[in-house]
Amino acid sequence: MSNTNATNKQLHLSRNALFIIFALSGVALASWVARTPEVRDTLEASTAQMGWIIFGLALGSMAGLLSASRAIARVGARFVTVSSILCISAGTAAIGTGTYFSISLLVFAGLMVFGFGIGFLEVAINLEGAVLERAAHKTLLPALHASFSGGTLAGAGWSALMMALHISVTVHLFIISVVTAGVLLISYRYLPHGTGKEHLPRKKKETDPSTSSWTVWKEPRTLLIGLVVFGMAFAEGSANDWLPLAMVDGFNVQHITGSAMFTLFLTAMFLGRTAGGFFLDRFGRVPVLRTASLLAFSGLALVIFTGYLPIAACGVFLWGFGTSLGFPVGISAAGDESEGAVIRVSIVSIIGYTAFLVGPPILGLFGEFMGLLQAFVFVLIGIFLAGLASSSVKKST
Template sequence: MLDTATRRRRAALFVFMLVSGVGMASWVARTPAVRDTLGVSTGGMGVVLFGLSTGSMAGVLLSGPLVRRYGGRAVMWAGAAVLTAGLAVVAGGAAGSLAGGVFVGLALFGSGLGLAEVAVNIEGAAVERRIGRPVLPVLHGCFSLGTVVGALLGLALTAARFPVGAHLLAVAGLTAAATVWAVRAVPAGTGREAAPEPDAEPKDRLAALRVWRDGRLVLIGVIVLVMAFTEGAANDWLPLLMVDGHGVSATAGSLTYTAFAVAMTAGRFAGGPFLERFGRAAVVRTSAVVAAAGVALVVFSPSPLVAGAAVVLWGLGASLGFPVSISAAGDDPRGAAARVSAVATAGYLAFLVGPPSLGFLADHVGLRPTMGVVLALLVVAALLAPALRPRVRPAAPEPSPPAGPEAARLLDDGVGRP
């Protein structure tokens, strides 16, 4: 039975991820409309998306050190404030057809998202260890559920030709209210470490980098890079991929992204029993293969209907890689915050920085062939999946049996006889 404080803490993390997903999907679902409003090419849209990438890079790189210094709750407060402000600035830039304004708003939004979500993952790993059951897949499932809500709202407003600026401004208000409630229920101090002494050796100040000396953690980092890149590629490009690559309408592009988000959500909420029965390695290997099948159909199928249906495989396959990798990084409570922070940082960098770079390649070969990069990386993740198995520690040696007169006395007392 969970105590009230733990239940509230878990619920607060779920709500925080839910509204973050609503904010992300609200932007993604309206990218075709924003592209048309700004009047930029696919490559130009890639430049605008680098606002999200650069902000996210700054946020995730700062988040781990800030959590170690101030604790997860303080970093969540900062992240919530910045991402809400970013959504409001994006709304203003879209309303005024200002590409620079959208770039700046995305940079702020990405910074807040990177700051907050690394802290949330550290909090989630702590709750998972506390209750002894999977939490991170459901936590990320809440993010995916938020993307479903945001995508459905975006689909409806796209069909109704509702102004993008007003839409995103309303989402910013919702995000502000929900995150204020959620962060208040998170206890202070998780992940905080003692500050180094002023005369500490430089190697002590670089303790966060030492976690990468662990070969298993490096392999986990590669897996999370691939799976986060796979998810991020869909978040950044799926509506445009369907519109430009398969010739569907903007509304149909938003509907396809909604199907992807629903599949991600289903995979994360349903993943717990499969993880408990088959283990992390088998589940992530299968997930990578399923995602690869979905991406391959989207890339190579000439039929928009087949490609649209295949995004369900893409979403199901990409759903568990990130949260399972975070869980694996946090297996050992000693130094767990540093390892979770390192892997989460790698994942968010891949999620938010890698996919926009695909826009430059797409300008030369098209979006569909460009997604072959994702396909190749998924093969790597499938091969490395065994690294996610829990590390087996050697068993303590059994005590030696007594010898001499002491042994004879124990045998006379009946100890040690069958």
């Protein structure tokens, strides 16, 4: 009985630490995104130039995503998590410094470090979440991603307060940098030791096709789950990177209004992920995701084509609410089968975060020529494809 109680206590502490870390990454990301219009104006960058600057975030993120699995296998997910958050803290400080001195290259470099931390972190904590979900025999990933959304919401709200008080971007980001490092010192110790470390490359792995990442990449179900996550993560990431600017440029509103629309999107994401567990348990993954993709598609279409701010605001909410469950449900579906689950979760995470972090800078290049609102048509296509592939997330028996 005592061993059972100790195990339950450890699971409880690990879960709480993961909730905090998911939220922390959301706060950091939203703090950068909400201030992008001011950063752009300070740097006097065009939309295309801003797209290249943001591409630093994508480059760093790709490096983090692609190296995370091997690092986890060597040192475990907890060590990777600690290293990631330190990179996020340092990158945030560098972005603030670059903005203060109007040095685009320093902002770019800061975003690379920040992005590396984000990419490195997200594979680690999604793996921690999937392992914890199986150990606890409960659906936890939507709630964990709701914590991320809650963090982005808190970060956006804090950013709006900073703007209302006329606090500079630099001071704001330095505060976030210090808070990020401080929270890390409190929370990291409650994560379990060695998660993922047992999956070091071995001779058995070379002879067992079920654990081969190349074999997993060829699985139709895994690829279709990846398509679901790709489309929904692209929709989420595009809003995170471009929604404030798109509202400012497309609807001729003030920066604080653009930030408010971003906050509305994050609120919808948070509500969708918070309520997601109830709907998923009641109706199942496939009907919920099909409905969600329809809501996201309809909402984004209202943003692009109406040209009327109140209707566009309704569209922003539907866009966020509909997009909210694609990523966490995809991760859960990838982890259905215990054999090869770590590799599948890692691969689907890489696909999702590639779309989340790399897709939006490319979208910005199209936005330079056709306008940001019109460029969101490519996001509509991604949502449509995710809806078509939604049957792939049906729970394995």
